[in-house]
Every structure is written in C-alpha cells, then in structure tokens.
Amino acid sequence: MQVKWSHRMGRNATVRALLTALAVGGTIWAQTPDWRRVGSLVLDGGLASPSSGAVQRVWYTAEGALRIQAVSGAVFETADFETWKWIAAARVPAAALEVETGPANARVSRPAEAGSPIRYAIGSSVYRSPDEGRSWTDVTLAGGQSILGSPLIDLAVSPLDPEDVAVASGSGIWRSLDGGLSWAGLNEGLPNFPARRILSLSPVRVELAGGEAIWRPGQKTAWTPVAAEFSGRERALRSSLARQAGVAEFTAAAATGDFAYGGGADGRLWASPDRGGSWRTFPVTGGGSVEAVFVSPADPRAAVAVLSGAAEGRGPRVVRTANGGLFWDDITANLPPGAAHGVTADIASGTIYVATDGGVFSTTADLARFAPPSSWTKLAGDLPDARAFDVRLDEGGNQLFALFEGFGVYATLAPHRQIDPRVVNALDHSTRAAAPGSLLSLLGARASSARVGSFDAPVLAASGTESQIQVPFEVEGSSVALDVRTATGARSFVLPLQPVSPSIFLDRDGSPMILDADRGVLLDGSTPARAGSRIQILATGLGRVSPAWPTGLPAPAANPPKAVAPVRVFLDKTPIEVSRATLAPGYIGFYLVEAQIPDVVNPGPAELYIEAENQKSAAVSVTLVQ
Structure with missing residues (x-):
C-alpha cells in the first residue's frame, strides 16, 4: 500500500490518507465469514522463479494452451500463461517422452513439427539438442543443480513452436520461449501450494514435504522455506509416546500437562494420565487412521480426535472424550462422507471445527461431559472447493485459520464469536488491559450503546460481528466494567485497566502500521525503513493527553494533544529518539508516535516496540536498510 504524501500535505494528511485507505479494506466482518487468504501460493526456493508443489504431467493442447496435472490429480489449464483454470474430467494423454538414451540417460522429447532436428531431454537437468541428438547442451544447470528444482518429472513442446517448451518438476511448472536459454515459472496463481498442515500462527508456519515455510507479516510475494523444526518436534513426540506405549508408531499425538494422547493407523486411541507412565x-x-488429536489446554481430560474413515470416508470420523480417554463417543453425526484431517476447538463456547475432504465444518458440543452434539454445518464464505487439510484457532480463540489442498491458508473471525463475544484491543486483537482513551473491539456482536464504568462510551463503528468502542479518558482504577447493549440484549465484561497499555496497529495480515514520515509510504518487507529516516507509528493505549481532549471527538489537525506519559521506542531493544507522541490528527483513539531511525543500522528485519510507564507493546518486525 502506498499513500501519496508531500511536505505540502504535512504529517496529518499522511495519517488521514493511510487510515482512509485502511477503511476501504476494513476490519468489519460480514455475517457470513469474511475469509481472506494468508500468504501467496508460491515459495521463495532460490530457483528461476518462485516455486510451488510438484507437477506430475505437462502437455500442450493443439491450440497451444498449456495443461498440467498436479499430484492431487487435478488438471489445470492456462491459455494466457498468467491465469489458471480447473478442467473437470480432463483426459490426461499418455507420456510423450521417449525412453531412449540421451545425455546422462535422460528421457527425450521430439517437437511436433515434422522434420525438426531439435530434441529436448530431462534427467538431472534439462538438455537441448539442435541436431537430432548428436550433441547436447545443458540449459538449466547452475551451481551444480537445475534452476527448475528437482526431480524433473515431465517435459512438453508446443505444437506451434519448437522453441516453446515446458517442464514439470518437483517444484512446479516452468516455461521457456527460446529453447531453454531462459526460463520463467508459471506457479503464481496456480492452486498447487504444497502445504499439508498448519504448524503455528505467529508467524503462520506450514508443513511441506521435507520442510516448512513461514509467512511473516509484511511479506508480499512468496513463502520463506525454513528448516523442519516444528514438524521435527512433532515427529519426535509421536515417536517418544509410541515407544512409551509399546507400539510401533503413532499417526497422531498430542500432550498437555500430565495427559498424553496418541492414535494409530488402525483407529486405536491411546491415552495416558501420567505423562506416559501408564x-x-x-x-x-471402522474409523480408519487417526489423523489428528486436539487436547483442551484448560482441562486435558477433554480431547477430540479425527479419523480418515475406513470405507470411502465413512464410519466414525470425529470422536471425543471427557474423561481422559477412558471412553470416546462418536460425534460424527451428519458429517458428510470423507476423511477428516484436522481439528481444533474453543472450549468456552463448545465449538468444534474439523477440516475434511468436503471443506471445514463446525458443531457445538459439551467437551466436559458426554452429551449429544448439534448438527455439523459447513462454513460458508469465499473459500475454494477443495479438501481442507487443517484448521486452527489463534491463542485467544478469535481468528480461525484453515488450510486447503493447493489453495493455501485462509483466515476469518472465528464464527463462534457470534455466540460468545469477546472484548479485545482494537489494534492488535490482544487481551491486554484497557487504558484511558484506548480503542476496544467487541468481537461477535453489534453494539448500539456502551458504558465504561460510570461514563458513556462512544461506539465508533459497528457491524453484525464487530463493534469498536473508545474507553473514556476519565476512567480510573485497576479494573472497569464495560456494559454494552446489543440486538440480543445487554452484555457486561470486566476489563483490567491501566494508566497506559500501548499497542501498535496491525492490519488484518499482522503487518504493523508504520510509515516513512518523509515519503508517506507504508513500510514492509519490500519497502524497508532507511537509516536516518523518520518513521511514524500508529498506536493506541497511551493514556491521557495534554491538553485534555473529549472522548469520541477526532483530534485536531493543528497542535494535537500530547501523550502525558513519556513514550519510548525501542529498535532491537535499543532506545531510539522519539520526536513526538500525540493523538493522530483527525481520528479518534489513535496516537501517532514519531521516531528517528539511527544513521547506522544492521540491514534486515529488526524488532520494534513502544513503551510507556514500563508497559510495553507487543514487538513487531520492521525491515531496515542502510
């Protein structure tokens, strides 16, 4: 996002333009879950272009369009070589590569053009011959490996041009228009992202075949591959618990406190109340293989396991225990046929979410006792029609994340918040204490009016699923009651209160709202903060201001009130100069903190946070460049 700014506009106009731009994207959720994609569909694998998952077949149509078959079996076509569409019931032609001796025993492909002497071959690399195979040139080798990834699986030549060649590899699909002299990936936009599980959410981390990848807030183009640290720990847990249980292998395992659970490929579930001692x-x-186990962090005697289903995805696929595994009851009920792959739950509301072959479904069930669950409902919204491999809730149970085969990660406000609303910090959705003048979000309900303590509190925005409220500047004490009136009646919440409780504004993808003060652009991984530049940080929770300012009134454009509490900014735990901390001109509840980046910095990501009266915001990442 770029906000045009000039010295003539001034800093106030910069903030106004930024917040106006953010309002267009909005954080107000519709009744139907407002899903958004987290991250892209490609990986930064250090190859010729961003990569994706393995492609097992590639061929051209007679008209020159390109088709591929992913490992999932799905067939996709591109005619403009930019956008892909799914082809239902597509016929996959027989392999065109000839098994004949090429360079390094590579398989050879002949162009469709009659009499053409050109040959292509794939093995450990891609080769081209201009003379019917008498001589060969390696056209993808660099640094000892192919720039198209490995293994190289299939190759096709356009029937319209013998110089137009495409290669399928374990890292996606690649095309050359000049007979292999240069290559470009066609993976962006192709629903072939190779993730199978969500490993963590801060930042979002997924499991790949043989590795992992993360999407950091502010990333714009491709996931970053990383070592298999989290999945390695999970494999070690499964192995350790299986060994203690005296079985060869657990296909899924989880442990919380003294309780440990495991499941096997035969559908058998194991539970230990004493850390594996018994x-x-x-x-x-009839349940098939145990795919995943969720354990309640509040009461580890409560757990839910999901299974593949023994015959055509039927039979018990969701079972729960409320007594530490002594008994599991089948709550599959009306869940459509198909394997269940992932599970998560919100204990307070009794909501269970499962990822299945048919998408993401939810139900409500009492996990503390054995009682019939409600019917399963498929989550609606703008989601791909694909198998769901995993589902997770964030730590507060406010955001729901789902992983779909080939299509990557999606996120939304957790639907159970509509039956169990929560109050969070409006800028980072944390449960930190409120402060005079700070902004709160009521997740899951439309507030028509609000009071904080004995003061009326302005409702700044409201939808069917989220309301934004400002805490009056006049409140005092160590806790305060928030009373709101909604369409379903009155609701009350008791909130911790502090003189200051700083937080930095994060967008829906977790990117901090930090601007370059001179250029008027939002800083992120592709637009780093320059050494010696001034940055502006949007925040809330900095407490009272001087001169005092009325609650619910936009801050003035000229001489906005200053934060009373001294505000400090830290960059990699080192304080940097703060030139001002005021209310954000023209807006309610926002503060604008301006700081100076040092003249000498270590290039790359740095940790930034703000502090007031020894209270720290959550740290965010800002990319620096000298």
Whole structure:
C-alpha cells in the first residue's frame, strides 16, 4: 500500500490518507465469514522463479494452451500463461517422452513439427539438442543443480513452436520461449501450494514435504522455506509416546500437562494420565487412521480426535472424550462422507471445527461431559472447493485459520464469536488491559450503546460481528466494567485497566502500521525503513493527553494533544529518539508516535516496540536498510 504524501500535505494528511485507505479494506466482518487468504501460493526456493508443489504431467493442447496435472490429480489449464483454470474430467494423454538414451540417460522429447532436428531431454537437468541428438547442451544447470528444482518429472513442446517448451518438476511448472536459454515459472496463481498442515500462527508456519515455510507479516510475494523444526518436534513426540506405549508408531499425538494422547493407523486411541507412565486404549471400529488429536489446554481430560474413515470416508470420523480417554463417543453425526484431517476447538463456547475432504465444518458440543452434539454445518464464505487439510484457532480463540489442498491458508473471525463475544484491543486483537482513551473491539456482536464504568462510551463503528468502542479518558482504577447493549440484549465484561497499555496497529495480515514520515509510504518487507529516516507509528493505549481532549471527538489537525506519559521506542531493544507522541490528527483513539531511525543500522528485519510507564507493546518486525 502506498499513500501519496508531500511536505505540502504535512504529517496529518499522511495519517488521514493511510487510515482512509485502511477503511476501504476494513476490519468489519460480514455475517457470513469474511475469509481472506494468508500468504501467496508460491515459495521463495532460490530457483528461476518462485516455486510451488510438484507437477506430475505437462502437455500442450493443439491450440497451444498449456495443461498440467498436479499430484492431487487435478488438471489445470492456462491459455494466457498468467491465469489458471480447473478442467473437470480432463483426459490426461499418455507420456510423450521417449525412453531412449540421451545425455546422462535422460528421457527425450521430439517437437511436433515434422522434420525438426531439435530434441529436448530431462534427467538431472534439462538438455537441448539442435541436431537430432548428436550433441547436447545443458540449459538449466547452475551451481551444480537445475534452476527448475528437482526431480524433473515431465517435459512438453508446443505444437506451434519448437522453441516453446515446458517442464514439470518437483517444484512446479516452468516455461521457456527460446529453447531453454531462459526460463520463467508459471506457479503464481496456480492452486498447487504444497502445504499439508498448519504448524503455528505467529508467524503462520506450514508443513511441506521435507520442510516448512513461514509467512511473516509484511511479506508480499512468496513463502520463506525454513528448516523442519516444528514438524521435527512433532515427529519426535509421536515417536517418544509410541515407544512409551509399546507400539510401533503413532499417526497422531498430542500432550498437555500430565495427559498424553496418541492414535494409530488402525483407529486405536491411546491415552495416558501420567505423562506416559501408564496407558489406556480404546478402539474406534471402522474409523480408519487417526489423523489428528486436539487436547483442551484448560482441562486435558477433554480431547477430540479425527479419523480418515475406513470405507470411502465413512464410519466414525470425529470422536471425543471427557474423561481422559477412558471412553470416546462418536460425534460424527451428519458429517458428510470423507476423511477428516484436522481439528481444533474453543472450549468456552463448545465449538468444534474439523477440516475434511468436503471443506471445514463446525458443531457445538459439551467437551466436559458426554452429551449429544448439534448438527455439523459447513462454513460458508469465499473459500475454494477443495479438501481442507487443517484448521486452527489463534491463542485467544478469535481468528480461525484453515488450510486447503493447493489453495493455501485462509483466515476469518472465528464464527463462534457470534455466540460468545469477546472484548479485545482494537489494534492488535490482544487481551491486554484497557487504558484511558484506548480503542476496544467487541468481537461477535453489534453494539448500539456502551458504558465504561460510570461514563458513556462512544461506539465508533459497528457491524453484525464487530463493534469498536473508545474507553473514556476519565476512567480510573485497576479494573472497569464495560456494559454494552446489543440486538440480543445487554452484555457486561470486566476489563483490567491501566494508566497506559500501548499497542501498535496491525492490519488484518499482522503487518504493523508504520510509515516513512518523509515519503508517506507504508513500510514492509519490500519497502524497508532507511537509516536516518523518520518513521511514524500508529498506536493506541497511551493514556491521557495534554491538553485534555473529549472522548469520541477526532483530534485536531493543528497542535494535537500530547501523550502525558513519556513514550519510548525501542529498535532491537535499543532506545531510539522519539520526536513526538500525540493523538493522530483527525481520528479518534489513535496516537501517532514519531521516531528517528539511527544513521547506522544492521540491514534486515529488526524488532520494534513502544513503551510507556514500563508497559510495553507487543514487538513487531520492521525491515531496515542502510
């Protein structure tokens, strides 16, 4: 996002333009879940272009369009070589590569053009011959490996041009228009992202075949591959618990406190109440393989397991225990046929979410006792029609994340918040204490009016699923009651209160709202903060201001009130100069903190946070350049 700015506009106009731009994207959720994609569909694998998952077949149509078959079996076509569409019931032609001796025993492809002497071959690299195979040139080798990834799986030549060649590899699909002299990936926009599980959410981290990838706030183009640290720990947990239980292998495992759970490929569930010292077993007949186990962090006697289903995805696929694994009851109920792959739950509301072959479904069930669940409902919204591999809730149970085969990660406000609203910090959705003048979000309800303590509190914005409220500047004490009136009646919340409780404004993807004060652009991984530049940080929770300012009134454009509490900014835990901390001109509840980046910096990502009266905001990442 770029906000045009000039010295003539001034800093106030910069903030106004930024917040106006953010309002267009909005953080107000519709009744139907407002899903957004997290990250892209490609990886930064250090190849010729961003990569994706393995492609097992590639061919050209007679008209020159390109088709590929992903490992999932799905067939996609591109005619403009930029956008892909799914082809239902597509016929996959027989492999065109000839098994004949090429360079390094590579397989050879002949152009469709009659009499053409050109040959192509794939093995450990891609080769081209201009003379019917008498001589060969390696056209993808660099640094000892192919720039198209490995393994190289299939190759096709356009029937319209013998110089137009495409290669399928374990890292996606690639095309050359000049006979292999240069290559470009066609993976961006192709629903072939190779993630199978969500490993963590801050930042979002997914499991790939043989590795992991993360999407940091502010990233714009491709996921960053990283070592298999989280999945390695999970494999070690499964192995350790299986060994303690005296079985060869657990296909899924989880542990919280003294309780540990495991499941096997035969549908048998294992539970230990004493960290693996003793085990109890329970067979799930007809359930297939245990795919995942969720354990309640509040009461580890409560757990939910999901299974693949023994025959055509039928049979028990969701089971729960409320007594530490002594008994598991089948709550599959009306869940459509198909394997269940992932599960998460919100204990307070009793909401269970499962990722299945048919998408993401939810139900409500009492996890503290055995009682019939409600019917399963498929989550609606703008989601791909694909298998869901995993589902997760963030730590506060406010955001729901789902992973779809090939299509990547999606996120939305957790639907159960509509039956169990929560009050969070409006800028970063944390549960930090409120402060005089700070902004709160009521997640899951439309507030028509609000009071904080004995003061009326302005409702600044409201929808069916979220309301924004400002805490009056006049409140005092260590806690305060928030009373709101909604369409379903009155609701009350008791909130911790502090003189200051700083937080930095994060957008829906977790990127901090930090601007370059001189250029008027939002800083992120592709637009770093320059050494010696001034930055502006949008925040809330900095407490009272001087001169005092009325609650619910936009701050003035000229001489906006200053934060009374001294505000400090830290960059990699080192304080930097703060030139001002005021209310954000023209807006309610926002503060504008301006700081100076040092003249000498270490290029790359740096940790930034603000502090007032020894209270720190959450740290955010800002990219620096000298």
